[in-house]
Amino acid sequence: MATTHKTRMLIIGSGPAGLTAAIYGARAGMEPIVVQGLQPGGQLTITTDVENYPGFRDVIQGPWLMQEMQAQAEHVGTRMIxxxxxxxxxxxxxFRASAxxxxxxxxDTLVIATGAQAKWLGVPGEQLLSGKGVSAxxxxxxxxxxxxxxxxxxxxxxxxxxxxxxTNHAEHVTxxxxRDALRAERILQQRLHAHPKISVLWNKAVAAFTGDPLAGGLKAVExxxxxxGEGSRVETDGAFVAIGHxxxxxxxxxxxxxxESGYIVVQPGTPKTAIPGVFACGDVMDHTYRQAVTAAGTGCMAALDAERFVAELDFAVGQLTQA
Known part of the structure; x- marks a missing residue:
């Protein structure tokens, strides 16, 4: 039997943005519901080593971090579906959502945290070696x-x-x-061509990534x-697919x-969309930083703004009732 769930705050998406919004919303007594979506936990569930999330001096695992975030959200009163x-x-x-x-x-308020996914090439070895030398x-x-x-x-x-x-880390970047010309902004191209640690291979498409995920990971790019149509091979320690999100x-x-790229437009510096009571946070509205910590930050902002929206809504209803 289909069920109708009512809540003060509905959160769509369960990555760092959605779960942070849930933690703040639950602590504010809004009894949030998180609809987890096709990839519960977001992109961090397919990320192995995480070394740049604040609070952990040792490398942690992405799936573990998301499990802990979800457990914290549930502990303070979030309902996960x-x-x-x-x-x-x-x-x-x-607002009304059908599942x-x-x-x-x-x-009463909606937080959109559906995220974004890196575009992949779809060639042999790419997914097999993801996290083992292939990254986005x-x-x-x-x-x-x-x-x-x-x-x-x-x-x-x-x-x-x-x-x-x-170039801040690697010995050399290729x-x-x-194609035979870059699409990047000219100033970026000038910096690229002037850098002594960068070289460019023109008119080359990746046919495959080769290596053994259990024995050293990526070895080369075919x-x-x-x-x-001539084939060639570049031996490398790491490959970064950067064709967009x-x-x-x-x-x-x-x-x-x-x-124009499909990201939700928000008011600058806020998670507010053009519709009062509807907020967007995380990678679904951020095409610049795309980090777990920035997603979590905007999730916090969305929850705080949602709490204020609900308080104003309650006040308006109270005024009408008194009248």
């Missing part, structure tokens, strides 16, 4: 390649920025691009020339303002 939202009505409050199970959720986040994993040789795949701003960042916002298309 394993389901997926398939339709949303933002004409409230109350794949048939259940319906009604909420230089800021997250670059530290592990101190004094080593790495490659970055892509030609836009993200790829060039990651290549430049990796940028691999399938390439094919996009002009001649895809925010999980299809549910909100036509219902919330999205930017």
């Amino acid at each position: 394993w389901d997926t939202i398939v339709d949303i009505d933002l004409s409230g409050p109350p 794949d199970s048939g259940d319906v959720f009604e909420a 986040c230089a800021t997250c994993d670059g530290f592990f390649y101190r004094g080593k040789k790495v490659v970055v795949i892509g030609g836009g701003n993200t790829a060039v920025e990651e290549a430049l960042y990796l 940028l691999i691009h399938r 390439l094919v020339d996009t002009v001649t 895809a925010p999980a916002t299809s549910l909100f298309a036509g219902k919330l303002e999205l930017d």
Whole structure:
């Protein structure tokens, strides 16, 4: 039987942003419900070593961190529901969300924390060696390649920025691009070409990643020339796929303002969308930083703003009742 769940705060998504919002919302007595979605715990559940989350001097595991966040959220009063939202009505409050199970959720305030996923190449060895030499986040994993040789795949701003960042750690960085010209901003291109630790391979597409995840991880990147079809091989310690991210916002298309890349538009410096009572936090609205700690920070902001919204809503209802 389908069930209708009512709550003061509905949170869609269960990564660092959603769970932090849940912790703050529960502590404020809002009895939040978190609908976990297709990937409970978000991208950190497929991340192995985490060394840049504050509070842990030793390397921790991404799945463990998310388990602890969820346990903390539940401990202070959050209700976790394993389901997926398939339709949303933002004409409230109350806002109304329909789930794949048939259940319906009604909420006074809505926090969207559906995240974004890195785009992958889809070539052999990529997923097998993910976390074992293949990564989609230089800021997250670059530290592990101190004094080593790495490659970055892509030609836009993200790829060039990651290549430049990796020079802080790696001995040498090779940028691999399938065309003969970069799409990145000119100033970034100038910095890239001027850097002595960076070289560029033009007109090369990645055909496969090779190595053994149980014996040293990634060993090499197999390439094919996009002009001649000739094959080649680059031995490397790490490969960073930097071809962009895809925010999980299809549910909100036509219902919330999205930017040209599909991210939810919020008021600068806040998690507030154009609809009062609807907030967005984490990677679904952040195409710049995309870190667990920044996602958690915006989750906190969303919960605090949601609490204020509900207080104002209650005050308005009280005034009407007295009148």
